[in-house]
Amino acid sequence: MSDSGNTPLNQRRRYPTDRTAAISDGVFAVALTLLILNVKPPGRGTGELAKAPISVAPRLGIFALSFAIVAYYWVVHHLIFVSMRGVSVGLLWANFAFLLTIVVLPFSTAVLGGDPLAPPALALYGLNLAACTTTLTGAWYVAERGDLIEQLLPKQRRYIVLRLTIQVLVALVGVVCAFVVPVLALTIFVAFPVIYALSYRRRYY
Numbered sequence: 001m002s003d004s005g006n007t008p009l010n011q012r013r014r015y016p017t018d019r020t021a022a023i024s025d026g027v028f029a030v031a032l033t034l035l036i037l038n039v040k041p042p043g044r045g046t047g048e049l050a051k052a053p054i055s056v057a058p059r060l061g062i063f064a065l066s067f068a069i070v071a072y073y074w075v076v077h078h079l080i081f082v083s084m085r086g087v088s089v090g091l092l093w094a095n096f097a098f099l100l101t102i103v104v105l106p107f108s109t110a111v112l113g114g115d116p117l118a119p120p121a122l123a124l125y126g127l128n129l130a131a132c133t134t135t136l137t138g139a140w141y142v143a144e145r146g147d148l149i150e151q152l153l154p155k156q157r158r159y160i161v162l163r164l165t166i167q168v169l170v171a172l173v174g175v176v177c178a179f180v181v182p183v184l185a186l187t188i189f190v191a192f193p194v195i196y197a198l199s200y201r202r203r204y205y
Contacts, residue, residue, distance in 0.1 A: 014086030014148065020095060021081050027099045028074045034106035035066050038113045059113040066109040068193040073102060073132055080140055083150045087143075094142045098135040104128055122178035122185045129192065130171035137164040167196065 039059045077098070087095075108128040112121045140160065143149045152160075170188060177185035 014088060015092075017081055017084050017087050020087050020092060024077060024081070024095065024099060025074075027102060028070065028077075031102050031105055032067060032070055035063050035070070035109055038106070038110040039063050058116050062109055062113040062116060065190055065193070066105055068197075069129065070102065070105060072193045072197060073136065077136065080136075080143070080149070084143060084148050085150070086148055088146050088148060091139060091142045091146065091148060094135070094139040098132070098139050101128065101131040101135050105132070116186055117182040119178045119182055119185075122182055122189070123175045125189060126171045126175035126178060126185065129189070130168050130175070133164055133167040133171065137168070140164070163196075167192075 039056060105128055108121075108125045112118075112125045115121055140149075144152070144157075170192065174185045174188040174192075177188060
């Protein structure tokens with residue numbers, strides 16, 4: 001007679017990934033949509049319409065930057081989840097921690113859009129990016145340690161760890177630069193999604 005019914009539940013129990021992926025996609029979709037709310041349309045007056053390209057350009061540029069960054073995080077999150085065999089309770093909470101940082105991005109985007117060269121705004125944005133990558137790394141670590149993800153070769157693991165670590169460091173460098181050379185900080189954040197999208201290697205994850 002089996003005693004499996006008396007076996008306590010533990011964190012190694014696996015659950016399907018579909019609901020976790022679904023709520024994650026929903027959060028990403030809402031975050032992407034909220035980004036545009038910071039870009040206010042110009043007034044109806046002829047003078048205001050003529051100045052619209054200049055007045056809206058900074059916020060529109062920051063919107064495009066954040067849209068690209070959120071899209072990048074969605075791609076990485078998607079690639080991680082499609083390689084999973086299931087999720088654990090620990091991974092569910094780690095994933096929610098990551099989603100929390102994604103939800104904050106529309107707020108930090110709105111702050112930065114108000115004054116793209118303001119040191120506090122740049123620092124807030126950089127800290128938000130560092131938090132996004134840190135929590136995503138945490139979710140990946142929980143999945144990898146819990147044997148929830150497909151087996152990785154040593155070089156694949158090193159590539160992922162190095163890539164995510166560099167992302168956090170780059171964001172933190174941007175935070176420091178925000179109070180020294182704001183233009184450089186903004187340049188770092190603009191280059192952030194471009195460089196990592198172009199340097200991605202599918203064979204590693």
